[in-house]
Amino acid sequence: MVSKLNEVQPAPEVPEEIAGLRMTRQRQEIYRILIEERNHPTANEVFIKAKDRLPNLSLATVYNCLEALVQHGVIRQVNFERESSRFCPNLREHGHFHDAETGVIHDIDFKPGATLADVLDLPAGAVVEDIEITLRGKISNHQ
Amino acid sequence: MVSKLNEVQPAPEVPEEIAGLRMTRQRQEIYRILIEERNHPTANEVFIKAKDRLPNLSLATVYNCLEALVQHGVIRQVNFERESSRFCPNLREHGHFHDAETGVIHDIDFKPGATLADVLDLPAGAVVEDIEITLRGKISNHQ
DNA sequence: AACTGGAATTGGAATAATTCTTGATATTGG
DNA sequence: CCAATATCAAGAATTATTCCAATTCCAGTT
Numbered sequence: 001m002v003s004k005l006n007e008v009q010p011a012p013e014v015p016e017e018i019a020g021l022r023m024t025r026q027r028q029e030i031y032r033i034l035i036e037e038r039n040h041p042t043a044n045e046v047f048i049k050a051k052d053r054l055p056n057l058s059l060a061t062v063y064n065c066l067e068a069l070v071q072h073g074v075i076r077q078v079n080f081e082r083e084s085s086r087f088c089p090n091l092r093e094h095g096h097f098h099d100a101e102t103g104v105i106h107d108i109d110f111k112p113g114a115t116l117a118d119v120l121d122l123p124a125g126a127v128v129e130d131i132e133i134t135l136r137g138k139i140s141n142h143q
Numbered sequence: 144m145v146s147k148l149n150e151v152q153p154a155p156e157v158p159e160e161i162a163g164l165r166m167t168r169q170r171q172e173i174y175r176i177l178i179e180e181r182n183h184p185t186a187n188e189v190f191i192k193a194k195d196r197l198p199n200l201s202l203a204t205v206y207n208c209l210e211a212l213v214q215h216g217v218i219r220q221v222n223f224e225r226e227s228s229r230f231c232p233n234l235r236e237h238g239h240f241h242d243a244e245t246g247v248i249h250d251i252d253f254k255p256g257a258t259l260a261d262v263l264d265l266p267a268g269a270v271v272e273d274i275e276i277t278l279r280g281k282i283s284n285h286q
Numbered sequence: 287a288a289c290t291g292g293a294a295t296t297g298g299a300a301t302a303a304t305t306c307t308t309g310a311t312a313t314t315g316g
Numbered sequence: 317c318c319a320a321t322a323t324c325a326a327g328a329a330t331t332a333t334t335c336c337a338a339t340t341c342c343a344g345t346t
Binding site for chain 1 (some may be wrong): 252272274276284
């Protein structure tokens with residue numbers, strides 16, 4: 001049985017549909033890049049990587065796909081200062097530590113059982129729908 | 144004694160110099176707007192307010208002044224998602240709660256003695272230089 | 287009070303990330 | 317298969333912000 005020319009197989013671990021979102025070739029490829037690399041790429045970085053497999057992909061499509069994935073809760077959008085948005089497939093509630101020296105962004109988990117409400121003085125009746133925690137600094141290797 | 148036409152007095156509580164930064168008329172006015180209103184305005188909102196007293200102020204100057212104030216640690220720059228930056232004269236370490244229904248941004252203090260390190264699992268050797276905590280949600284008035 | 291060097295301000299042009307628009311393509315349900 | 321709908325591509329448009337060049341202002345000196 002002969003495959004049609006453009007029928008490159010999508011990575012097997014990406015299903016046909018996620019969270020009610022139809023996973024087109026473009027969305028699959030973009031999602032695959034995020035889960036394989038896990039280095040919080042920008043839309044443009046995703047675009048460059050994805051072009052290897054989808055040569056006539058458009059940057060606008062990358063933006064569309066990333067937005068669709070964010071809307072459906074499949075990935076998260078992360079912002080550092082006013083830089084380009086970055087995208088992250090880690091759905092656990094977590095923060096980010098931006099190492100200013102290396103540029104590396106580390107996911108920071110909560111200590112088991114701990115929540116932000118433990119340390120913050122939230123106003124009465126506050127219902128928190130979304131949290132963004134970003135730390136900037138460096139990793140010192142002094143003991 | 145007659146004042147010259149453009150000699151509107153700056154608010155008296157703003158000193159000549161803050162943190163080594165020369166406080167020009169423009170910087171004074173911009174800083175005054177921030178401490179009087181405390182509603183986290185954008186550069187453009189500051190611009191509109193400041194025009195009342197400085198009719199030939201330029202938006203570029205507002206950006207310059209805000210940047211100078213931020214660099215000298217007199218105010219803080221706060222970002223919500225990809226919206227325009229907002230500016231905040233509250234120098235205590237604090238987070239922000241963005242009420243999605245009213246648009247109001249509340250400063251959120253830490254509980255006395257609490258720090259982020261109490262709840263986050265920071266990597267070994269991490270030296271945190273800056274923290275940004277932004278919450279989005281609503282204030283429910285149910286008991 | 288004029289002079290001077292450096293800093294600040296202005297206004298407009300430039301930039302960069304993102305969104306929008308339009309027409310083409312693909313996919314799904316009937 | 318056909319119609320309706322969703323998605324995609326390419327480029328134009330938008331928006332916040334930065335850059336730039338030309339003036340203006342200011343502090344210190346004479």
